Structures are given as structure tokens and as C-alpha cells.
Amino acid sequence: MRVDVVSLFPEFVAQMASHGVVARAQERGLLGVHGWNPRDYAEGNYRRVDDRPFGGGPGMVMLIDPLRAALEAARAADAAEARVIYLTPQGTPLTQDKVKELAGRSRLLLLCGRYEGVDERLVEAEVDEELSIGDYVLSGGELAAAVLIDAVARLQPGALNDAESAAQDSFEHGLLDCPHYTRPVEHALGTVPDVLLSGNHALIDAWRRRQALLRTWLRRPDLVDKAALGPEERQWLEQAAATSPE
Numbered sequence: 001m002r003v004d005v006v007s008l009f010p011e012f013v014a015q016m017a018s019h020g021v022v023a024r025a026q027e028r029g030l031l032g033v034h035g036w037n038p039r040d041y042a043e044g045n046y047r048r049v050d051d052r053p054f055g056g057g058p059g060m061v062m063l064i065d066p067l068r069a070a071l072e073a074a075r076a077a078d079a080a081e082a083r084v085i086y087l088t089p090q091g092t093p094l095t096q097d098k099v100k101e102l103a104g105r106s107r108l109l110l111l112c113g114r115y116e117g118v119d120e121r122l123v124e125a126e127v128d129e130e131l132s133i134g135d136y137v138l139s140g141g142e143l144a145a146a147v148l149i150d151a152v153a154r155l156q157p158g159a160l161n162d163a164e165s166a167a168q169d170s171f172e173h174g175l176l177d178c179p180h181y182t183r184p185v186e187h188a189l190g191t192v193p194d195v196l197l198s199g200n201h202a203l204i205d206a207w208r209r210r211q212a213l214l215r216t217w218l219r220r221p222d223l224v225d226k227a228a229l230g231p232e233e234r235q236w237l238e239q240a241a242a243t244s245p246e
């Protein structure tokens with residue numbers, strides 16, 4: 001997968017892509033991350049990339065032309081068609097299902113806004129999807145782009161050493177994750193649930209699924225409805241809910 005990022009701080013995105021899973025995915029040739037700075041395409045000796053908003057109000061708005069030129073340069077760098085995504089608080093909430101869809105594409109082009117955002121005419125003409133990583137405001141779209149890059153990178157086949165861990169991901173089944181434990185068994189902070197020491201993997205899997213279900217029900221009931229629970233799971237949850245301290 002190729003990801004091009006249009007940003008006034010391309011080094012920011014390059015930096016995040018030089019660590020961990022994303023860096024390894026790049027080393028393995030599974031992913032390529034490329035930054036494009038609109039300032040490199042800005043005219044005049046001040047190389048303006050922003051200007052004052054029509055209608056007044058605080059802050060500045062990113063100009064169309066430098067962004068458009070950077071987008072065109074990014075497009076031209078590879079023959080494959082790119083899906084243009086604008087990271088913005090006004091976007092559609094990003095979910096694991098959307099991540100999975102985007103991870104299957106050959107090219108993404110991420111547009112990162114700064115200042116108060118981007119001239120709407122550029123958004124209408126060039127952007128395929130507006131996505132938000134959550135209902136909060138960041139000083140720029142780069143962090144949101146980094147989140148999306150990480151989420152799609154780890155789903156690239158071969159990116160994670162143990163394929164299980166992607167398939168096992170909590171949101172893989174639409175539920176929160178179960179608790180995890182490691183050595184030592186006995187610790188001042190407590191012990192490890194016996195079932196995890198039993199070596200009985202059918203029991204262990206059932207316990208983990210139930211823990212994930214219970215946690216989801218307690219912390220994110222909104223997700224329970226969406227998760228396709230089997231009748232036995234729904235029945236178990238009703239029993240557990242009846243006895244849960246919450």
C-alpha cells in the first residue's frame with residue numbers, strides 16, 4: 001500500500017512512520033509513506049499557504065492552489081488511483097470496519113489541515129472522504145493521519161509477526177479486549193486467573209470471550225448491540241448482567 005500525506009509538517013508523519021509496526025511494514029515493502037509539503041508549491045517570495053477567511057473571524061484558511069499542486073504532485077508519483085481522505089473534526093467517525101476497508105486499497109492520499117482548515121472548494125473538488133478519529137479538536141490533521149496510517153499498516157499482510165494478533169484484535173469482533181496477564185503468577189498486585197494457567201484452550205478461549213463481552217457490556221453498551229452475539233452469548237450476558245456489581 002502507498003500512502004501519500006499532504007501536510008505543512010511532512011517530517012512529522014515521516015517521523016511516526018519510522019517507528020515500530022509502520023517502520024517494519026515499510027522495511028518489508030508492505031507500505032510506503034510519502035510526505036508532500038504545500039509550501040513547496042506556494043507562489044511568491046513569501047510562499048503563502050494560508051490567507052484570511054472571507055466573512056471575517058479568527059484564524060486563517062489554507063489556500064487552494066498550494067494544496068492542489070501538492071495533491072497533483074502526489075497523484076503523479078504513482079500510476080495507481082488514490083483515495084483522497086481529509087482528516088477533520090467534521091468527518092465521519094473512523095471505525096475498525098472503515099480501517100479494514102481502507103487497508104485493502106492500494107493507495108491513500110491523506111490531506112492534513114492546519115489553521116482553521118482548508119478552503120471548501122478544494123475539499124469539494126479533491127476529497128473523496130472526510131474522516132474523524134474522534135470528537136475532539138487537534139491543532140492539525142497530522143496526528144489523525146498518523147493514527148490512520150498505523151491502523152491500516154498493522155492490517156497489511158505480513159506486517160504483524162503473529163497473524164493471530166491482528167485476527168485476535170478486540171475490535172476485530174466488535175468487542176473490547178479481554179484482560180491480559182503475564183509472569184509472575186504470584187505478585188503483590190495479585191494473582192493470575194486459574195483458567196489461564198489450566199492449559200485448556202477451549203476453556204481459556206471461552207473465558208476470554210466472556211471477559212470481553214462483560215467488559216464491553218459494562219464500558220461500552222453501545223457496542224454490544226452492534227456485535228453479532230450468538231443466542232448463547234446474549235443469554236450468558238443477561239445472566240452476568242443480572243449478577244454484575246455495576
Ligand SMILES: NC(=O)c1ccc(NCc2ccccc2N2CCOCC2)nc1
Nearest residue numbers: 087088089113117132133134138140141
Ligand atoms: N478529530 C479529528 O480527526 C481531527 C482532525 C483534524 C483536526 N485538526 C485539523 C483540522 C482539519 C480540518 C479542519 C479543521 C482543523 N482544525 C485545525 C486547527 O484548529 C481546529 C480545527 N482535529 C481533529
